[in-house]
Structure formats: structure tokens, C-alpha cells
Amino acid sequence: MSQQPSRRAALRGLAVAGAVVAGFDPGTRSWAVSGDRPFAGVPDLDGTLLTDPASRAAVADDYGHIVHRTPAAVLRPGSVSDVVAMVRFCNRHGIEVAPRGQGHTTLGQAQLAGGLVVETEPLAAVGAVDTVRSTVTVGGGARWSNVAKATLADGLTPPVFTDYLELSVGGTLSAGGIGGQAHRYGAQVDNVVALEVVTGAGELVHCSPRRHADLFRAVLSGLGQCAIIVGATLRLVPAPSTVRHYVLPYADLRTYLEDQRVLAEDERFDYVEGQVTADAAGVFGEGFVEAVAYGNPVDDGRLLHGLRYDPAGARITDLPYYDFLDRIAPAVAQLKESGLWYWAHPWLNLLLPGARTEEIATEILSSLTPDDLGPGLVLLYPLRRERLTAAPLLRVPDDPVPYLFAILRTTPPDDTAKIERLLTANREAYDLALSAGGHRYPIDSLSFTVSDWRRHFGPVWGELAAARHRYDPRGVLGAGQGIFI
Structure with a gap:
């Protein structure tokens, strides 16, 4: 689900903490401010690229409070286009990327040392409910609590919830999304009609069981190894009062x-x-x-x-x-x-x-x-x-x-x-x-x-590895999981 740009940066570069980010230095693995040349230019963004210590430290933690890895920068996107632009930029410079929703992982799975963390929370729009098809399209950063409130206004609900509602849609779909309704309706990943993702190569792709089906399968419960979920169309069922x-x-x-x-x-x-x-x-x-x-x-x-x-x-x-x-x-x-x-x-x-x-x-x-x-x-x-x-x-x-x-x-x-x-x-x-x-x-x-991961995925390891090679050929995504490292 694409979100319209909120604003366009006036300068080539980005105002951050009183300076202008001009580009990334591959040698030092850090962003540089204007005046430090030569650097490849950071693309114009609708949102903000944060390099200050406080912003970087805030994402160097998660709910586990066990692992702490500090990235080089944090992207707070103003649009899906920002995610596309920065993933492409990171591809050119060999920078690792990790999406972060609500940070409810417990062992640093969404953390990176020296890479770029993409906060998906700004991509939180909840679209109008399609009461004919019983679906709703939402941003990858939307919280399940807000999805539920929005769909209940039309007497509908996602069929499966995790116990804690303040998790992001993209986050739980990347893992599976198991809850007490799963014995009847499957996991949350079993109730997805379509996805909008940014691949590791920086391509915005709409995928479903009939369109780019290999990518669709590789993203659901794929732990962020092939693409970042920026939107999802979810199946709904009648809601009780x-x-x-x-x-x-x-x-x-x-x-x-x-x-x-x-x-x-x-x-x-x-x-x-x-x-x-x-x-x-x-x-x-x-x-x-x-x-x-x-x-x-x-x-x-x-x-x-x-x-x-x-x-x-x-x-x-x-x-x-x-x-x-x-x-x-x-x-x-x-x-x-x-x-x-x-x-x-x-x-x-x-x-x-x-x-x-x-x-x-x-x-x-x-x-x-x-x-x-x-x-x-x-x-x-x-x-x-x-x-x-x-x-x-x-x-x-x-x-x-x-x-x-x-x-x-x-x-x-x-x-x-x-x-x-x-x-x-x-x-x-x-x-x-x-x-x-x-x-x-x-x-x-x-x-x-x-x-361990090869044994975990077993008969579907080959499918995941093939999708990784096709959609993230430079391997910039998902390093915190350690699946392909």
C-alpha cells in the first residue's frame, strides 16, 4: 500500500542535527556531513535520516534488552518511496538494512552494527475497509490495535491476533503471527490476501498467491530475508459484539x-x-x-x-x-x-x-x-x-x-x-x-x-535461498537473524 509523499527535501542531502548529510563513506561505514568529499549523494527524502547518537541508541535495543547493536543511521520514512530510495542507496554502497516495527524482538533480530535501520512505524495508514471482499489494506507499520479498531467500525475483524495488540503488521507477518484463534483460522500469515514489499534490490513489488508467488511465500514468515513489508491486504471476518x-x-x-x-x-x-x-x-x-x-x-x-x-x-x-x-x-x-x-x-x-x-x-x-x-x-x-x-x-x-x-x-x-x-x-x-x-x-x-537455520527450514531451505538470491542478490537485508551469514 503506497503512501503519498508528505514533503520533498529542498536540498540535495538531508538536514540532521544542524548539519546536512551528504553521503555515506564506505571506508568508515558512516554518513558524512556536507563539506566532506567525495561521497555519493544521499537521495532526496520525504522523511528523515537520523544519525544523532540518541536516535541510533534508541534502536540499538529491543524488548529482550539483551543484545545492543548500534546502526550508522536510522531512516524515519515519510513515504514508501523513501524506503525504496534508501534500500537502493544501501545496495550501491554495500550497507546492511534492517526494518524495525515496534522493536518487540528479544535477541537483536532487528538490530545492526553500522548499517541502516528502517523504522516502519510511520507507514501506518489503515485504508478503507472493502466490505464486498471483506479485506482491508494497511501499512506495514500499522499496529494491530489500530487495524482492529478501524475494521470493527464496519463490523469486521482480522480473524487472528497475537495476545499483544501493539505489534506491527509487518513484524508479525514476517514471523508468523500465532494466537489463540489459530486452531480455527491458521496464523496471521494464513490470512493475507496480498503484500506490498520493497525487495532487497530496492524494487517495490506487489505480490500475492497469484502474482510473484515465490516472493509472497518468501516474505510470509521469511524473517525479513528477501523484502521489507510496507503494506498488506488482510482477510476479514464478521466480528462479534x-x-x-x-x-x-x-x-x-x-x-x-x-x-x-x-x-x-x-x-x-x-x-x-x-x-x-x-x-x-x-x-x-x-x-x-x-x-x-x-x-x-x-x-x-x-x-x-x-x-x-x-x-x-x-x-x-x-x-x-x-x-x-x-x-x-x-x-x-x-x-x-x-x-x-x-x-x-x-x-x-x-x-x-x-x-x-x-x-x-x-x-x-x-x-x-x-x-x-x-x-x-x-x-x-x-x-x-x-x-x-x-x-x-x-x-x-x-x-x-x-x-x-x-x-x-x-x-x-x-x-x-x-x-x-x-x-x-x-x-x-x-x-x-x-x-x-x-x-x-x-x-x-x-x-x-x-x-541451524538450514536444518530449521529443512525442505523449504532451497526455496528461501533461491528467493534471497533473486530478490536480495547483494544480501543487504536481515543480517540480525544470521540466516545467511
């Missing part, structure tokens, strides 16, 4: 998992997630299935039939639909106020084969202490493999009902020894899952080598 929200407690892991599997397979609920706890000895403490039925009235007897939860601890609440979608907003505000939002987050996200989930989760939980988890949580909930079909780069176990197992640790950022120990534990847990046919959901804090 209210929902009924169930929190159902379980005393043992096997029953918890078996009931979740039933709910995933019969699709009686529109949303299914859940959390588990472990005591100090690593023994399963309690599980809470979180399930939501859209609409009102609903039949509690039918929805809860056959489930083996503890009725004494069950909670059932009716909520407006958007309040349900944005239900963690108060908790996020508390985390920011307390400062815990700015602690380190050495997260681990695994996709486990359903047949082995109890075994693997039990072993990993056995070494998870309350101190290591901190004020974090552990998510464990089912998906449906047959619903996850549109994005082959989203690697899912070969099991009809795989489970997302996410250990969302929170720990003081200055305890580097503990962070390193938890990162090591992440690798050990991943290796265990891999041996059982599991995969990583790569939004977490897990260092991968190129050989």
Missing part, C-alpha cells in the same frame, strides 16, 4: 492437554490458549485453559460438556469483543510503570508435536525454577496443522495438533551471568524439542548458526 471468556483450572498436565486437544479438534470455541505453572521442584502445579466463545447468547452446557476442569475455580465473564482482544493492556501498563517491561526477556518459543508435548513439557518444566521464570509466564496451547498452510516458511511439527510452548522469562538486565545461563537453557530445551520433531517459533532468544 461480545464474547464469553472462560478460565478453567486443571490439576494435572495430561488432562489439561487432552482437553485442549479436544477443543482444538472440535472447534467449539473461537479462541483457545492456556498457561501452566511449575513449583520450586519443577513439578506441574496448575494449568488454566483460556477459552472464548464469540457472540451472545452462548450455551455453557454445550461448550463445557466433557471437560474435566475444576469447576470450583472456574471463571466465566462476558466482555465486549475489543476489550477481550486488548485484555492485557492494563497488565502491560503495570509492567511499564513498575519497570519490569524494561527487564531482560530471554524467551523461548517452541512448537511441539502433540504426541510428544506432555513428555517434552514435563522435562523442560522440571528444570524451570520460579526464580528463572521471574515475573513471567508459560504458555501452552494447541494449534491445527491443517490450518497452517499458506506460509511454508512457518515451520510446524508433522502432527495434526501441535502445541505452542512458550517460556516467557523476565529477569534483571544487569545479571549477565544469569541471562547467559538462561540462554544456554533455551538451547538445551530446543535441542530436546528438535530431537522429538519439534521446531522453534523464531521470535525468541535463541542463537542460531547458518547450519
Whole structure:
């Protein structure tokens, strides 16, 4: 979705902090101000190229607060044309580029040392809803919260949301976008009609399952290796006005998992997630299935039939639909106020084969202490493999009902020894899952080598590598992931 230029720079170069950026010095890997010649000229831009220390430092961090890489400059685009111009410029000079949405990565995936970070947040327009086709076209930097608010005005909604709504559309589509509705509708990448992207070669391309299909497949869950998402056309479904929200407690892991599997397979609920706890000895403490039925009235007897939860601890609440979608907003505000939002987050996200989930989760939980988890949580909930079909780069176990197992640790950022120990534990847990046919959901804090990535993508590695060669032949994109380095 192209955005109209907001303004055109009057000078050849860009006013930044009282100086004029004249070009990039390949020798020093830095931008130079006017008077320092010779340099290739920076293109005219509608937005701003920032080289001041504060702007560069602001993007040398992410939600993980573990990795810190400082770029040479930050592009705050005023238009999609700015992204095209600067990616082409970076190609000429061999400068690496990383798009950054809301910076919610946890191990520096959107950071670069000495390169150009492209902030996509200014590309946040939400177009008019097409009520005939039930679609909406939005900018890659649009937040899902704003997309939801806009589409609800027409009684429609994207079918799948991550739990945290303040993420960018381009960011979650680059990873996959898994949420509690995925057992019914697939991931967010399964609900994309078309994309507008800037390739690593600096070409603006519209792609879809029928147009430049190889690029479309390489971008969805492609971790930014071939193109930057600057726009997306999303599928919409009718939105409910209210929902009924169930929190159902379980005393043992096997029953918890078996009931979740039933709910995933019969699709009686529109949303299914859940959390588990472990005591100090690593023994399963309690599980809470979180399930939501859209609409009102609903039949509690039918929805809860056959489930083996503890009725004494069950909670059932009716909520407006958007309040349900944005239900963690108060908790996020508390985390920011307390400062815990700015602690380190050495997260681990695994996709486990359903047949082995109890075994693997039990072993990993056995070494998870309350101190290591901190004020974090552990998510464990089912998906449906047959619903996850549109994005082959989203690697899912070969099991009809795989489970997302996410250990969302929170720990003081200055305890580097503990962070390193938890990162090591992440690798050990991943290796265990891999041996059982599991995969990583790569939004977490897990260092991968190129050989790890080749194994991760497995049968689709060749397709990704071919798309990379075709659409980013100089390899300027996605260095923070370490996939092709």
C-alpha cells in the first residue's frame, strides 16, 4: 500500500542535527556531513535520516534488552518511496538494512552494527475497509490495535491476533503471527490476501498467491530475508459484539492437554490458549485453559460438556469483543510503570508435536525454577496443522495438533551471568524439542548458526535461498537473524 509523499527535501542531502548529510563513506561505514568529499549523494527524502547518537541508541535495543547493536543511521520514512530510495542507496554502497516495527524482538533480530535501520512505524495508514471482499489494506507499520479498531467500525475483524495488540503488521507477518484463534483460522500469515514489499534490490513489488508467488511465500514468515513489508491486504471476518471468556483450572498436565486437544479438534470455541505453572521442584502445579466463545447468547452446557476442569475455580465473564482482544493492556501498563517491561526477556518459543508435548513439557518444566521464570509466564496451547498452510516458511511439527510452548522469562538486565545461563537453557530445551520433531517459533532468544537455520527450514531451505538470491542478490537485508551469514 503506497503512501503519498508528505514533503520533498529542498536540498540535495538531508538536514540532521544542524548539519546536512551528504553521503555515506564506505571506508568508515558512516554518513558524512556536507563539506566532506567525495561521497555519493544521499537521495532526496520525504522523511528523515537520523544519525544523532540518541536516535541510533534508541534502536540499538529491543524488548529482550539483551543484545545492543548500534546502526550508522536510522531512516524515519515519510513515504514508501523513501524506503525504496534508501534500500537502493544501501545496495550501491554495500550497507546492511534492517526494518524495525515496534522493536518487540528479544535477541537483536532487528538490530545492526553500522548499517541502516528502517523504522516502519510511520507507514501506518489503515485504508478503507472493502466490505464486498471483506479485506482491508494497511501499512506495514500499522499496529494491530489500530487495524482492529478501524475494521470493527464496519463490523469486521482480522480473524487472528497475537495476545499483544501493539505489534506491527509487518513484524508479525514476517514471523508468523500465532494466537489463540489459530486452531480455527491458521496464523496471521494464513490470512493475507496480498503484500506490498520493497525487495532487497530496492524494487517495490506487489505480490500475492497469484502474482510473484515465490516472493509472497518468501516474505510470509521469511524473517525479513528477501523484502521489507510496507503494506498488506488482510482477510476479514464478521466480528462479534461480545464474547464469553472462560478460565478453567486443571490439576494435572495430561488432562489439561487432552482437553485442549479436544477443543482444538472440535472447534467449539473461537479462541483457545492456556498457561501452566511449575513449583520450586519443577513439578506441574496448575494449568488454566483460556477459552472464548464469540457472540451472545452462548450455551455453557454445550461448550463445557466433557471437560474435566475444576469447576470450583472456574471463571466465566462476558466482555465486549475489543476489550477481550486488548485484555492485557492494563497488565502491560503495570509492567511499564513498575519497570519490569524494561527487564531482560530471554524467551523461548517452541512448537511441539502433540504426541510428544506432555513428555517434552514435563522435562523442560522440571528444570524451570520460579526464580528463572521471574515475573513471567508459560504458555501452552494447541494449534491445527491443517490450518497452517499458506506460509511454508512457518515451520510446524508433522502432527495434526501441535502445541505452542512458550517460556516467557523476565529477569534483571544487569545479571549477565544469569541471562547467559538462561540462554544456554533455551538451547538445551530446543535441542530436546528438535530431537522429538519439534521446531522453534523464531521470535525468541535463541542463537542460531547458518547450519541451524538450514536444518530449521529443512525442505523449504532451497526455496528461501533461491528467493534471497533473486530478490536480495547483494544480501543487504536481515543480517540480525544470521540466516545467511
